[in-house]
Amino acid sequence: MIFLQDVIPAEDIVAWQAAGACDVERVAAQLEPVFMGIDHFLANHTSTPLLVAWGNAAQETVIESARHPSVWEQIGRQWEAELRGRQAHSKSLYLLSMNRAFANAGLNYCLDARNYYSARCRMSQRGLVELARQVATLLARIANPGKKVLALDCDNTLWGGVIGEDGLAGIQLGQDGLGAAYVDFQRQVRALSERGVLIVLLSKNNEEDVWSVFDRHPAMVLRREDIAAFRINWKNKSENLAEIARELSLGTDSFVLFDDNALERESMRTQMPDVCTPEIPCEVWHWPAWLESSPLFAKFQATEEDSRRRQLYQARSNFELCSRAATSENEFLKSIGLCASARPVNESSIARAVQLTAKTNQFNLRTIRYDEPTLRQAIEEESATSFLVHLADKFGDHGNVGLVIAKATSIPHIACLDTFLLSCRVLSRHLENWMLQECIRRLRAKNVEILLAEFIPTGRNQIAANFLQENGFISAAEWDPQLQKSLAAVARNSAGAVFAVRTSEMSISHLDIFAA
Amino acid sequence: MMTLEQLLRQHFPAAVFEDSDDLRVGSLPDWNSLAHFNFLLLVEETYGVRFSVDEMSDLKSIAEIRARLSAAGIAA
Structure with a gap:
């Protein structure tokens, strides 16, 4: 009886889980000694049955395999494919997947033929409870x-x-x-x-x-x-x-x-x-x-930022210490070589964009959580303006830390800010100002004259509450009659406090701290 | 242990009734066949009994369920 945990070193598993995928060749190399033993036996005993029993003791949650095959699932497939390949040449090789046998033992508890014949329900009470539990785990992670x-x-x-x-x-x-x-x-x-x-x-x-x-x-x-x-x-x-x-x-x-x-x-x-x-x-x-x-920390997909997060937070900690020592905030920020850039949301970055919408609680104007298909739909809209924000400074490369999505409204030349968020790791660098400037620049290129924005308080995003007013946005109550008239139709369905700004009248502070 | 009536109130929290003795499938707005199936599973779990396929289709009222439990020596 072979447990895959005893064949594949734990360090490899950790690294692959962080990357979200196995290294197929390295898996093959780790499995090789086992297959050498099997091949040796098969070569020397053509008629003696060889029974290979294996199991997988990993206890993953349903979350890891809900969107992609989990690392253990990938390894299990590779292992079994190798064995099945050998069966083509050997009539005496028998496979015994013990996880299937273990699952059968569980099925006895979770299925109930009586219920099938009395109500066409295949599951027992315990099976129904298990189904509800797993669905609840997945829904909880989709929502939070x-x-x-x-x-x-x-x-x-x-x-x-x-x-x-x-x-x-x-x-x-x-x-x-x-x-x-x-x-x-x-x-x-x-x-x-x-x-x-x-x-x-x-x-x-x-x-x-x-x-x-x-x-x-x-x-x-x-x-x-x-x-x-x-x-x-x-x-x-x-x-x-x-x-x-x-x-x-x-x-x-x-x-x-x-x-x-x-x-x-x-x-x-x-x-x-x-x-x-x-x-x-x-x-x-x-x-x-x-x-x-435990489902507490489980993720649908690992991203590059995940595996670097400890480093990134250490950079955050160093930044805090240095900024406390500096006398003038602006001089300090100018001295740390802030380099912001906009990056497209594309195949290689969409997972990070989804993750940002899911995990950013503090600097987040509307806290709209996206799943991948919905986000893809939102950014592929022809009139949408979207970009990720990448930041580097002398404390390190912080990766993609911000996301902006602006959408056209039903009225020409008026756009609205659908998503505007910034990871809390890089706060206190006025990066939100740079993001707004970049957004406005792109919108003006599309002839957008008025940008609507909304702040939906969640109890956790207080830090973003005054951002709009500080940058020239005017709250709905103070709009001039002309603005009121043009915005009445689009501002009606809002859930939070609505603001608007004329893109030609923007004045955004602190932009001088960023390298050109 | 919970009485059958308490169990019924737990299963149909929105329902209003005074006495459960005369109640049966259809007596409460939410008490449809699916809810009844779930209720029977809950009864089984609560009192540690197991109904046959026939009983699953025959036990339609609180009185019938109570009689079946009583025959198994359970006062509910």
Whole structure:
């Protein structure tokens, strides 16, 4: 009985999951020793039956394979195709896919022939519940972005025991027994980090004790550089988490707390109900699979930005530190070589554009979430103006961080801003002003005279509330009669506060900080 | 354990009725055949019983379900 997990190294899986696809040749290379053994047997025993049984112990959520074949699905197909190819030449090779057999065992619970004959419903009550559960998981992810940050306790969470009492040699972490479960748990955390989840530490400890484990314990999987932020002190964990949220410019509702201590979990739930604090299995050996099968962080598709996110947030942190040290904001921003550019939304960038609409909560005027087909339709509209915004500066290449979509209205020369959003990673650089300028430039080239915009408050996008007025947009209540008349028809169906600006009268500040 | 009437109220939260004894499929606006099928599955799960194919089509009223449960030694 072969488990694919014992054939393909975990590091490869992590890398492929981050990239969203396997390296077919590398999979073949990893499978080769197994096939050599099989081929050797087949060559020497033409009539003895060879039964190859295999399984896959991965516990992916339904989310990973909802839009594309998941990495494990791709590997499974490649493995089976190789075996089927050999069957063409060998009459004595028999295949036994144990996951199919395991699924049959599950079918016994989930199907009910009685229900089929009495109501033409093939499923049992448990099957119906399972269907509802999986549909709910998918719908929840379609409607809401996944969590972004995993906040971890240290003692009895990353390792067994208390470092301050048991010492480096006394904690459980390593090859044997429970120590191996902690190692596997850290591997799963690392895998999440590679896929763009930020890992932060919230530990009641002496800071140097914790870092001594990171720096000196041979079995540690997590490294200091995997940690995006930390608070290791004796203060309340909810205060510490709030501080980290500010430091990373993320809402506390993007956080998940994983802590072995039920009291800490209860206290976080009471003090910060926004933070997701799940109940976790009592037994440590269930944790690796729990984390792997949790839908909290699962994504439909990995993007390049995901795998670079830790780096990007570290750049954000450096930016914060340098800007605090500078005396004049404008001089500081001029000195960091801001280079903004507009990039088309095309085949290679549409996944990132969809992700931006799904995940951007703060600087987002209307918070319209798109799925790929709908976004494709929106940008392919002939009259639409759309672009991604790319930013680089001396703190790094930040990738595509903004998205603008403007649409024509039913009235000639009047357009409306459908989507205008900017990733919170690059806030405080006035990039939104550059984006607006670029949008106006493109609209004027299309003879658009008036641009309508709308701010829909969500409770989380307060940071964008004054952006429109600050850049010359006039709220509906203050429009002159001529404007009122021309906009009456298109502004009627709005959900938020409506603004308009004449594209010829724009005055946008802070554009001098950007390199030409 | 929940009574059959409590279970019925949980299953049809919008329904208004005083006494469930005379109720049957069609008595409540939402109590159609699909809802009834789901209700029978809920009864099975709640009381740990299993109905036959015939019973699934014959048990149409609260009185009939209660009698069937009673025959299995369950007061509901």
